Amino acid sequence: MKVLVFFFGLMTCLYLVNADTCKLSNSMAKLSDMVDECSNHIRGQIQKEIDASMHYLLMGAHFSQDRVNRPGFAKFFFHAASEEREHAYKLMQYLLMRGHMKHNLLETIQLKSVTAETKPWANGLEALNKALELEKFVTNSILNVMEVCEKAKEKNDYHAVDYLINEFLDEQYKGQRDLAGKISELNRMEHAQGSLGEFLFDKKLLKEA
């Protein structure tokens, strides 16, 4: 009922603000020389970054629960969630710069199956492993986008590929290295001391920036 009322209000509001009289004529400039295939794949990448962001958000939520109580892990994953969202924004900005972010915006980000396959993670180590998997998936997807942009029939989009390498791949590989390092460390600590290992590791994560 509330939804209906809200929706009705929205409709009346939009009706009052009559679209036609408010519309300004658009620019005549034709900017884009980007190949659709390439830009569509970059758009697809935006969705993947958002999916990853939601995944990390759930991880953060999981580790901040009272019965899990790993504030360090939670902080790490919440931070990762915001970072992935920032990546999505950066890709968006790139497409805007190239003049390829004009139509069907609504389809660019959808909250769909992000949470369907996430199950609670048994422990910190498992979550870090999942995170590494996720990063590898995103990296592969970027590599795939680069390939499309490079081999697009009309022409090789050097700039898009270069941007993806410098702004994204670089960060992906550094992030993966960081995760892998954390996994080895935690693995050793847990192997030696069981749950004390994770407890100490968590406090260490909390201290990190």
Next chain:
Amino acid sequence: MRQLVLVGVLALVVQLYAADDQCHYSVRQQCSSLPQKYTPCSALFSGAHTVMGSLRDFVLQHILNSHHYLLMSANFANYERQREGFAKMFKKLSDDTWEDAIDTIKYMTKRGGSMDYSRTLLESVSNSTLKPIALELTEPESLSLALDMYKNLAHKAHEIHGLVTKRSHNNQDIHDAEVISFLENKFVSKHTEIIRDLAGHSNDLMNLIKTSKKDSKMQNQAGLSVYLFDDYIKNLY
């Protein structure tokens, strides 16, 4: 032994109810010589459990709105629209809403809740939002839409506030001073400020458009007005 069973049943009932006096019992059991299954201690107390579902919806609505604002920002940042002020404002709204979502998740877990949400819940929330409306909006349309989205959020905050406001005397303890305090400090006045600002912007812009010159053959002469308004917004946010 019978006492122990009785206490056990009682503890279970208490746990189902609000999980209050359960931790001590659970820990004592675990530390006794008899091996028992350890039930984790819970931070849940007072009426927080009654609003966890609503808070979950609230978080999801924030996330959806945040993504929506991000796309609205993109809509104004392309070279044809070229509205830096609007793009900047919507990016800020998106960032704020995102931060609020994370803070609310943190608050839920602080109060002993969790964020595991089912798919159906996600669908029910996403269906109730602004799905059917296209994003390629004009400037005044986008302001009015943002206003309505914020009103919707504010409404939800007030609703949750109402759920934990009443203290009844028959043990149905749903009053929770902390949830109220969180909502009041974090959301209520902020929402009001934003709603007022957006309403003001909407009316300003509509007045500018309505009074701009209409007599020539051109469809709309508000270009300069909207440009100046955009510049004003850019400096404001």
